[in-house]
Amino acid sequence: MRTLIIKCWLVGVLLLCGATWSVQADTTPSAESQNVAVESSSSNPLSEKKARQLIDQKRKLIDIESDYFALSEQEKDSKGRLQRLLRSRMDENRINMTNDLLVYANAVAEHRDDGFDVQKFETHARSLLEALPQTVRDGEKRMAIVVSQIIKEETTAVEQAALDQRLDRRSKQTDEMIAAFLKGLDVWERYELNVEEEINQLKTVLMKMAQVRSIFAELAAEELTLRANMLKLLPDDTELLAKNNVGMARVALATKALQRTVDMMSDIGMNTGRYEVQLEVLSGDFTSEVMNLRGASNLVSSWYSNATRWFHHHGLSFFLQGLLFVLILFVSWIVSRIVKTMITRGLQSGRVHLSKLLTRTIIAVSKNLVLFLGLMLAFSQLGISVGPMLAGLGVVGFIIGFALQDTLSNFASGMMILFYRPFDVGDLVDAGGAHGKVHAMSLVNTTILTFDNQMLIIPNNKIWGDVIKNVTIQNERRVDMVFGISYTDDVAKAEQTLHEIVASTEHVLETPEPNIRLHELADSSVNFIVRPWCKTEYYWDVYWDITRKVKVVFDENNISIPFPQQDVHIYQTQGNGAAPVEDADK
Numbered sequence: 001m002r003t004l005i006i007k008c009w010l011v012g013v014l015l016l017c018g019a020t021w022s023v024q025a026d027t028t029p030s031a032e033s034q035n036v037a038v039e040s041s042s043s044n045p046l047s048e049k050k051a052r053q054l055i056d057q058k059r060k061l062i063d064i065e066s067d068y069f070a071l072s073e074q075e076k077d078s079k080g081r082l083q084r085l086l087r088s089r090m091d092e093n094r095i096n097m098t099n100d101l102l103v104y105a106n107a108v109a110e111h112r113d114d115g116f117d118v119q120k121f122e123t124h125a126r127s128l129l130e131a132l133p134q135t136v137r138d139g140e141k142r143m144a145i146v147v148s149q150i151i152k153e154e155t156t157a158v159e160q161a162a163l164d165q166r167l168d169r170r171s172k173q174t175d176e177m178i179a180a181f182l183k184g185l186d187v188w189e190r191y192e193l194n195v196e197e198e199i200n201q202l203k204t205v206l207m208k209m210a211q212v213r214s215i216f217a218e219l220a221a222e223e224l225t226l227r228a229n230m231l232k233l234l235p236d237d238t239e240l241l242a243k244n245n246v247g248m249a250r251v252a253l254a255t256k257a258l259q260r261t262v263d264m265m266s267d268i269g270m271n272t273g274r275y276e277v278q279l280e281v282l283s284g285d286f287t288s289e290v291m292n293l294r295g296a297s298n299l300v301s302s303w304y305s306n307a308t309r310w311f312h313h314h315g316l317s318f319f320l321q322g323l324l325f326v327l328i329l330f331v332s333w334i335v336s337r338i339v340k341t342m343i344t345r346g347l348q349s350g351r352v353h354l355s356k357l358l359t360r361t362i363i364a365v366s367k368n369l370v371l372f373l374g375l376m377l378a379f380s381q382l383g384i385s386v387g388p389m390l391a392g393l394g395v396v397g398f399i400i401g402f403a404l405q406d407t408l409s410n411f412a413s414g415m416m417i418l419f420y421r422p423f424d425v426g427d428l429v430d431a432g433g434a435h436g437k438v439h440a441m442s443l444v445n446t447t448i449l450t451f452d453n454q455m456l457i458i459p460n461n462k463i464w465g466d467v468i469k470n471v472t473i474q475n476e477r478r479v480d481m482v483f484g485i486s487y488t489d490d491v492a493k494a495e496q497t498l499h500e501i502v503a504s505t506e507h508v509l510e511t512p513e514p515n516i517r518l519h520e521l522a523d524s525s526v527n528f529i530v531r532p533w534c535k536t537e538y539y540w541d542v543y544w545d546i547t548r549k550v551k552v553v554f555d556e557n558n559i560s561i562p563f564p565q566q567d568v569h570i571y572q573t574q575g576n577g578a579a580p581v582e583d584a585d586k
Contacts, residue, residue, distance in 0.1 A: 050111065054121055057104040061128065064097040091173040098180040101128050102187055109190040126191050156239070161246045164253055171257045174209070178202070178264055203270055210261045210275055217254035217282055224251055255282045269310050325378045332374020340367045356425040357441040358418050413460035414443030423470045430469035432458040476509065477536045479543050483550050484525030486560040491518060491526065494559050498530055501549045507538035525562040 068090060075086040105125040111118045181202065224247040227240060234240055259279055262272045311318075343366050347359045423429045427438050429448070436450035446463055448456045471477075485494045495516060502514045514532035521527075530550075534542045554561055 050116075054104070054107065054111070054118070057100065057107065058121065058124060061097060061100055061104060064093055064100065068093045068097065088169060088173070091170070091177070095173060095176045095180060098177060101125070102180065102183065105129055105187050105191065109187065113190075122191075126193070129187070129191060129193060156243075158242075160243065161249070164246065164250050168253045168257070171213075171260075175257075175260045175264070178206070182264065182267060199268060203265075203268065206261060206265050206268075206270065210258070210265060210272075213254065213258045213261055214275055214278060217251065217258050217278070220247065220250045220254050221282060223247055251282060255279060258282075266309070269313055321382055324381050328374055328378040328381065332371055332378075335374070336367045336370040339370050357414075357443075358421070361418060361443065409461045410444045410459045413464035414441075414445075416464055417441070417446075417460060418443065422468045423473065427473060428471040430471065432463040432466055434458055472536050475536060476512075476533055477539050478512075478531050478533050479539060479546070481530045481543065481546060482519070482527050483530060484522065484527045484562060485554075486562045487526060489526070489559050493557065494526075494554075495528065497553055497557055497559065498528055498550070501546060501553055502530060502532050505532070505542060505545050505549065507534045507542050509533040509535070524564045 071086050071090045071093065075083055075090065078086055105128070108118050108121045108125050112122055185199070224244070227244040227247055230240055231237070231244055258275060262275050262279065265272045265275075340363055343363050347362065417423075423431070423438055425438050425441055428436070429438055431448075432446075434448045434450070434456045436448040436454075436456065438446065439449040439455065440447040443460070445457050445459050448458060450456065483498065485491070495518065498516050499514075502508055502516065508514065509532070512533045514530070516528060516530050519527050519529040530546065532542060532546070551561070553559075
C-alpha cells in the first residue's frame with residue numbers, strides 16, 4: 001500500500017512539473033514572435049500567415065526541447081522502473097522532435113530559396129540539425145547498455161519477457177531516430193552541412209548496432225537450442241517450458257531488430273552479406289544443406305545488389321576519381337621527364353664538376369622523387385590515407401634491410417665512393433684486386449674492364465675496404481725508365497745522347513723538366529734514370545717512343561747496352577800450386 005502511495009505521489013509531481021514547464025515554454029515564444037516581427041519587416045518579408053506558421057513550428061520545437069531537458073533532469077535522480085519510463089519518454093521526445101525539426105527546417109529552406117529573409121529561423125534550424133547526429137549516437141549507446149544487462153542477468157521467465165519487451169521498445173525507438181535522420185539527409189544538403197561526414201559516422205553507428213544485435217541474436221538462438229535439449233530431459237518443468245517460450249519470442253524479436261538494421265545499412269550502401277546469411281539461419285525454415293545453399297546465394301546476391309547500388313550512387317564519382325588518378329600519374333611522369341632533362345643539362349653544362357656516379361644518382365633520385373610525390377597525390381585523391389602507407393613502407397624497409405645486410409654494406413660503401421670520389425668512370429685504377437679501366441659505377445658495385453677486355457664486377461665494400469690506386473686521376477704523369485751502358489762506354493756521351501732523345505720526343509713536357517741522371521753502378525752496367533713528364537693520356541706513347549729511340553740511337557753511336565754476364569776461371573792444381581788452365585767468357 002505504501003509503495004502504491006509513493007508511486008502515485010511521484011506521478012503527481014511529474015504532472016505538476018510538466019505543467020510548470022509548459023507554462024514557461026508558452027511564455028518564451030511571445031518574445032520570439034516580436035523578434036520574428038522585426039525580421040519580417042526586412043526588405044523581403046514573409047506574409048503574416050507564413051511567418052505565423054514558422055513561429056508555431058519553432059515554438060513547438062522549443063516546447064519539445066524544454067520537455068526533454070525537464071525529463072533529463074528527473075531521470076538523473078530516479079531509479080528502477082521510473083528511470084526506465086523517463087528514458088523511454090526522452091527517446092519518444094527525440095523522435096517527435098526529429099520529425100518536427102525536419103518539417104520546420106524544410107519549410108525554412110523553401111522560404112529562403114524563394115528569396116524571403118528567414119535568417120534567424122535558418123540559424124535556429126541549422127543549430128538543431130547539427131545536434132541531431134549526437135542524439136542518434138546516444139540512442140545506440142543506451143540500446144547497447146540494455147543488451148549488456150540482459151546478457152548478464154539470470155532472470156525468471158516473467159522477468160526475461162519484461163526485459164525483452166523493454167529492449168524491443170528501445171530498439172524500435174533507436175531505429176525510428178535513425179530512420180528519421182536518414183529521411184532528413186536531403187534537408188542537410190539544403191543547409192550545406194557535411195552530409196558525407198555524417199553518413200560515415202552513421203555507418204559506424206549502424207555497424208556497431210549490427211554487431212551487437214547479431215551477437216545478441218546468436219546468443220538467444222544458442223540458449224533456445226540449449227533449453228530445447230533440456231526439455232527433452234525435463235519435459236514437465238514448467239519454468240523451463242516458460243523460458244523456452246520466452247526464448248522463442250526473444251529470437252523472433254532479435255531477428256526483427258537485426259533485419260531492421262540490415263535494411264538501413266542497405267539503404268546507405270553498406271555490405272550486409274554476413275548478416276543476411278545469419279537472418280536466413282535464424283528463420284529456421286531450412287535444413288542445414290538448404291541453408292548453406294540459400295545463404296551462399298543470398299551472400300552473392302547481396303554482393304551484387306550492394307555493388308549495383310554502390311555504382312548507382314558512386315559510379316560517376318569513382319570514374320572521375322579514377323580518371324583523375326591516371327591524369328595525375330601521367331602529369332607526374334611528364335614532369336619527371338622535364339626535371340630529368342633540366343637537371344641533366346645543368347649538371348653537364350660544365351659549371352658543376354661532379355662524378356658521373358653522383359650525376360647519375362642526382363638525376364635518378366630527382367626523377368623518382370617527382371614520380372613518388374605524384375603517386376602519393378594520386379592515392380590521396382582516391383581517399384587512401386598516405387600516412388599509414390608510408391609507415392607500412394618504413395616497416396617493410398626495416399625488414400628488407402635486416403635481410404639484406406651485405407647488400408646494404410655495398411650500398412654504404414657506394415655512398416662513401418660517391419661522396420669521396422676516389423675514381424670515376426673512365427679512370428684507370430687498381431682496386432679490389434683488379435687492374436683496369438672503370439667501365440660503370442653504381443651504389444652497389446663497380447664494373448672494371450681489364451686490358452685484355454675482361455669485365456670484372458666488384459662489390460663496393462671490397463673496393464672501399466682495400467687500397468684504391470687511381471692511375472689516371474692526375475693530368476700529368478712521370479715516365480720512369482732505366483737504361484744501362486757498358487762500363488767501357490763514355491758516360492758523358494751517353495748522358496748527352498739521352499738528353500737529345502728526350503728533347504726530340506713528342507708529348508714530353510718542358511715543365512716539369514725531365515730528370516736524367518747516372519743512378520747506379522750495377523753488376524753488369526752503368527744505369528741511367530730517365531724521367532720525363534707528359535700528359536697522362538700520352539704516358540705509353542712517350543714510354544714506347546723513348547725506349548725505341550734509345551736502342552736505335554745507342555746503336556748508331558756505338559754505345560753498348562750490356563746484358564748480364566759472368567766470367568768463369570778454371571784452375572788446375574799442380575803440386576802445391578794452382579795454375580790457370582783456361583779462361584772462358586760465358
